[in-house]
Amino acid sequence: xxxxxxxxxxxxxxxxxxxxxxxxxxxxxxxxxxxxxxxxxxxxxxxxxxxxxxxxxxxxxxxxxxxxxxxxxxxxxxxxxxxxxxxxxxxxxxxxxxxxxxxxxxxxxxxxxxxxxxxxxxxxxxxxxxxxxxxxxxxxxxxxxxxxxxxxxxxxxxxxxxxxxxxxxxxxxxxxxxxxxxxxxxxxxxxxxxxxxxxxxxxxxxxxxxxxxxxxxxxxxxxxxxxxxxxxxxxxxxxxxxxxxxxxxxxxxxxxxxxxxxxxxxxxxxxxxxxxxxxxxxxxxxxxxxxxxxxxxxxxxxxxxxxxxxxxxxxxxxxxxxxxxxxxxxxxxxxxxxxxxxxx
Amino acid sequence: xxxxxxxxxxxxxxxxxxxxxxxxxxxxxxxxxxxxxxxxxxxxxxxxxxxxxxxxxxxxxxxxxxxxxxxxxxxxxxxxxxxxxxxxxxxxxxxxxxxxxxxxxxxxxxxxxxxxxxxxxxxxxxxxxxxxxxxxxxxxxxxxxxxxxxxxxxxxxxxxxxxxxxxxxxxxxxxxxxxxxxxxxxxxxxxxxxxxxxxxxxxxxxxxxxxxxxxxxxxxxxxxxxxxxxxxxxxxxxxxxxxxxxxxxxxxxxxxxxxxxxxxxxxxxxxxxxxxxxxxxxxxxxxxxxxxxxxxxxxxxxxxxxxxxxxxxxxxxxxxxxxxxxxxxxxxxxxxxxxxxxxx
Ligand SMILES: CC(C)[C@H](C(=O)O)[C@@H](O)C(=O)O
Ligand SMILES: CC(C)[C@H](C(=O)O)[C@@H](O)C(=O)O
Numbered sequence: 156x157x158x159x160x161x162x163x164x165x166x167x168x169x170x171x172x173x174x175x176x177x178x179x180x181x182x183x184x185x186x187x188x189x190x191x192x193x194x195x196x197x198x199x200x201x202x203x204x205x206x207x208x209x210x211x212x213x214x215x216x217x218x219x220x221x222x223x224x225x226x227x228x229x230x231x232x233x234x235x236x237x238x239x240x241x242x243x244x245x246x247x248x249x250x251x252x253x254x255x256x257x258x259x260x261x262x263x264x265x266x267x268x269x270x271x272x273x274x275x276x277x278x279x280x281x282x283x284x285x286x287x288x289x290x291x292x293x294x295x296x297x298x299x300x301x302x303x304x305x306x307x308x309x310x311x312x313x314x315x316x317x318x319x320x321x322x323x324x325x326x327x328x329x330x331x332x333x334x335x336x337x338x339x340x341x342x343x344x345x346x347x348x349x350x351x352x353x354x355x356x357x358x359x360x361x362x363x364x365x366x367x368x369x370x371x372x373x374x375x376x377x378x379x380x381x382x383x384x385x386x387x388x389x390x391x392x393x394x395x396x397x398x399x400x401x402x403x404x405x406x407x408x409x410x411x412x413x414x415x416x417x418x419x420x421x422x423x424x425x426x427x428x429x430x431x432x433x434x435x436x437x438x439x440x441x442x443x444x445x446x447x448x449x450x451x452x453x454x455x456x457x458x459x460x461x462x463x464x465x466x467x468x469x470x471x472x473x474x475x476x477x478x479x480x481x482x483x484x485x486x487x488x489x490x491x492x493x494x495x496x497x498x499x
Numbered sequence: 500x501x502x503x504x505x506x507x508x509x510x511x512x513x514x515x516x517x518x519x520x521x522x523x524x525x526x527x528x529x530x531x532x533x534x535x536x537x538x539x540x541x542x543x544x545x546x547x548x549x550x551x552x553x554x555x556x557x558x559x560x561x562x563x564x565x566x567x568x569x570x571x572x573x574x575x576x577x578x579x580x581x582x583x584x585x586x587x588x589x590x591x592x593x594x595x596x597x598x599x600x601x602x603x604x605x606x607x608x609x610x611x612x613x614x615x616x617x618x619x620x621x622x623x624x625x626x627x628x629x630x631x632x633x634x635x636x637x638x639x640x641x642x643x644x645x646x647x648x649x650x651x652x653x654x655x656x657x658x659x660x661x662x663x664x665x666x667x668x669x670x671x672x673x674x675x676x677x678x679x680x681x682x683x684x685x686x687x688x689x690x691x692x693x694x695x696x697x698x699x700x701x702x703x704x705x706x707x708x709x710x711x712x713x714x715x716x717x718x719x720x721x722x723x724x725x726x727x728x729x730x731x732x733x734x735x736x737x738x739x740x741x742x743x744x745x746x747x748x749x750x751x752x753x754x755x756x757x758x759x760x761x762x763x764x765x766x767x768x769x770x771x772x773x774x775x776x777x778x779x780x781x782x783x784x785x786x787x788x789x790x791x792x793x794x795x796x797x798x799x800x801x802x803x804x805x806x807x808x809x810x811x812x813x814x815x816x817x818x819x820x821x822x823x824x825x826x827x828x829x830x831x832x833x834x835x836x837x838x839x840x841x842x843x
Contacts (some may be wrong), residue, residue: 230686236696237689245687269724271615288632288653295688303657305694309632313647340738342574343589345581346637350649352580373745380613380724380749394684398742401717405724 156188158226159460162221162425167199167239168434169444170227170485175445176490177225177453183494184465194221196241199434200231209242215250223456224427227449228434241291248284251424253417254315255322256284256396257455258431260386260403260413265478268406276407278386281323282396284417287347289393311347311392316354322420323390324362331340334366334387334391335359338375338395351392375399379406404431411444412477414451414458416459419425426459442485447473450493471497500532501805506565506769511583512778513788513830514571520790520834521569521797524816527838528801528809538565542587543778544575553586559594567800568771569682571793572778582667585635592628595768597761598659599666600628600740601799602775604730604747604757609822612750614724620751622730625667626740628761629661631691633737655691655736660698666764667734668706678710678731679703682719682739695736719743723750748775755788756821758795760803772796786829790816794837816840 163178165171178193185191196214203209218224229244235489247253262268292308320337327335337355341348352369359367370378374396378385379402391399404413413431430448438444451473457466472493484492507522509515522537529535538559547553562568573588591597606612606620636652664681671679681699685692703711714722716739722729723746735743748757757775764777774792782788795817801810816837828836 210561236686237692240686241689250619269614269616271613288651289687291515291689293653293688295694301657301661303694304653305690306633307655307688307691308651309637309651309653311649313645317645340741342580342584343738343741344637344651345585345635346639346649347651348581350647352638353643373741376720376742376746377749377754380746381753394687397684397687397717398720402720402724402746405721409725410721445729 156190157241158190158192159185159223160221161191161193162218162224163195164198164224165195165227166229166434167231168228168436168439170199171436172440172442172444172486173430173446173449174227175223176486176493177449179490179494180450180469180497181453181456183497184453184469185462186465199229199239200234203234203239209239210246216226218247218251219424221425223425223460224476225453226427226429228430228432230434231436232405245289245291248417249429251417251427252419253284253427254319255416255418255420256393257416257418258282258396258400258403258413260383260400260407262407263412263474263477265480266322266408266412268408270383270406274383274406276383278403279388280396280400280403281319281326281388281390282400283315283319283391283393285393286311287393309344309347309394309494311350313350313354316351317358320354320358320379320390321361323388324358324365327365327388328362330387336375336386336389337367337369338372338389338391339369339400340372340395341369342371346471347392355390372398376402379403400431409447412447412451414448414455416452416455418459428456428459440451442487444486446486446490447477447493450490468497469493500534502534502536503529503567504565505535505537506562506568507539508568509539509543509571510573510778511575512572512780512783512833514543514817516572516784516786516788516830517774517790517793518569518571518838520830521793522833524765524794524813524836524841527841528797528813530808530809532739541600543573543583543625544578547578553583554590555836562591562595565769567769567804569797569800570771570773572774572776574778575780576802589633589635591771592761595761596765597628597771598663598761598842599760599762600626600737601760602626602740602747602757604727604744604751605758606751607818607821609824610752610756612752614727614750617751618727620746622727623670623732624740624744624747625663625670625732625734626657626744627663627735627737629737630655631737653688653691653738657694657698660695661702664702665705666698666733667732668702668709671709671732674731676731677708678701680730680733681711681713682716682720682733682735682743683713684716684739684756685713686715691736697841699734720746723747727838744775754792756791756795758792758799760796760799762803766807772800772803786831788830790830790834791821794834795826812841813837
């Protein structure tokens with residue numbers, strides 16, 4: 156028998172509601188000899204307004220001892236833009252060295268894509284999670300004057316790029332199509348872009364079976380809507396990955412279905428699983444949010460913790476549920492249905 | 500009677516072919532009392548291979564004396580990525596302070612969008628053209644070693660942002676819907692993002708009739724495919740504008756129709772008009788390229804030079820041609836048809 160210590164950060168808005176359903180399905184999926192020990196952390200807008208803190212040091216310390224983190228959503232209009240994103244969400248990703256930000260782009264059967272002609276979409280984006288323009292390096296000079304200058308520095312290291320590129324090659328190697336696309340903008344961002352390109356080619360020599368190509372980020376967005384079938388595994392930097400995975404969510408039927416894992420493969424720190432969507436304050440507390448993205452993130456969590464069979468069962472439950480979905484159901488009705496399928 | 504001195508830079512690949520048709524239509528559109536004086540500059544891959552130069556100083560000096568520039572496409576697989584882009588295309592945009600990079604996103608009647616459900620799309624992206632991550636600031640340390648570090652610095656100034664934001668407000672004010680959307684990523688790129696947001700709000704006070712909103716770039720890509728009708732005028736930075744305008748081209752029927760103007764409203768230097776598409780070396784020299792994007796760029800050129808009626812005639816010719824388009828025609832057949840409509 157095994158015990159999983161899971162930190163739960165419901166966060167803001169619909170975070171609470173979707174995380175509750177995610178946990179319901181997780182409990183239904185785990186084998187009976189696995190014990191789930193959850194600790195909930197009340198982080199987000201409420202804590203910030205009460206104490207001015209986003210991620211207290213003591214909480215960060217405690218989280219280190221957990222096996223994984225399930226996060227709902229972060230962000231509220233009452234908090235200045237960037238405070239919770241940088242002070243909580245990105246702080247966790249950076250503190251726990253979540254360098255593999257894994258985001259599947261999969262169109263499930265019976266899900267309507269906004270694209271015409273029923274495209275077949277099944278790719279995964281491996282987004283770098285700890286470097287690039289997300290490092291927070293930069294500042295302002297003569298702030299608030301007509302002479303103000305603001306900088307943002309994208310930091311990229313051979314070390315950081317190589318590990319995510321190798322991870323992406325491994326994933327491509329393990330998939331039937333064995334295809335890997337690098338996305339960057341190496342004709343303009345020549346310093347970072349050529350480093351990515353060079354490492355992509357170097358590491359590729361270890362994976363002769365993997366077919367590769369390269370696309371500029373602007374061209375990649377075109378193919379996402381005109382030819383999404385062409386993608387298998389995509390590896391890209393932090394900012395391009397952010398943009399491409401929202402677009403991927405859009406073409407695969409919406410952000411309500413897009414799952415993600417912030418993974419530290421070393422296991423030194425807990426990995427974190429979260430839906431790609433935000434806190435959607437406009438529909439919070441009304442039981443309207445679709446918890447499916449969180450449930451699919453739970454499947455990724457199971458996979459990460461070594462429960463491959465259980466992960467597959469959760470994904471199969473979602474696929475079956477989507478196929479038979481009619482009418483509108485509340486957040487908890489969807490969670491109940493998925494949990495029932497998983498246990499059944 | 501007036502004389503227009505036009506610099507023509509056909510560039511690489513299909514550039515030559517599409518520019519020839521653009522000039523054909525331009526000649527047909529201009530009033531008989533306007534004289535067109537063109538000077539062709541052979542810049543691009545050929546010059547680079549011959550001399551190692553991308554934009555000789557003498558050519559740059561000569562270009563300064565022209566009224567406008569018509570550019571085809573730049574880039575060839577035989578030249579390392581970035582050399583022609585940074586050394587020629589971006590050099591022109593920066594040297595001539597093309598801070599308004601204007602890119603309409605318009606779905607013409609009878610043009611098939613990859614989006615389901617016949618969306619109505621008619622917006623314009625005002626992309627900043629002289630700052631942001633495009634400045635080329637950055638470098639590498641310990642190049643080629645496992646310890647390599649590469650940086651890219653995004654430079655943003657109140658001066659540079661204010662002028663493009665004000666231009667975008669003016670354009671929004673002049674359109675029936677009077678709506679302006681700022682796109683950035685101010686929850687992550689807080690230094691540059693908050694500067695953009697602050698200036699956007701400040702300048703907005705001068706335009707009380709314009710409705711505004713803000714979207715993170717990732718969310719904007721979602722709306723481009725799920726709700727493109729919501730956009731009227733969009734203002735954004737250089738890199739986000741690059742990405743969004745390729746996506747805009749995709750949802751409005753393809754890069755073969757997307758026009759752009761690199762505009763310096765002061766008139767101190769010539770503005771430059773070019774199709775958004777690249778040099779497409781795979782189909783170069785075969786008469787297969789669609790010159791429509793170049794012809795629409797010619798319409799923007801006419802508008803910029805004060806020929807509003809003639810610009811409208813060219814756009815109307817394109818609209819009519821697209822409505823009646825059947826079968827495949829060669830590059831010059833499309834150009835002939837458009838020129839005939841414009842003269843007729
Ligand atoms: C909320 C924001 C900081 C975050 C990001 O930009 O990474 C989000 O958009 C995401 O994709 O997870
Ligand atoms: C060729 C490249 C430098 C250019 C850009 O990134 O601006 C192109 O993509 C464009 O959009 O005009």
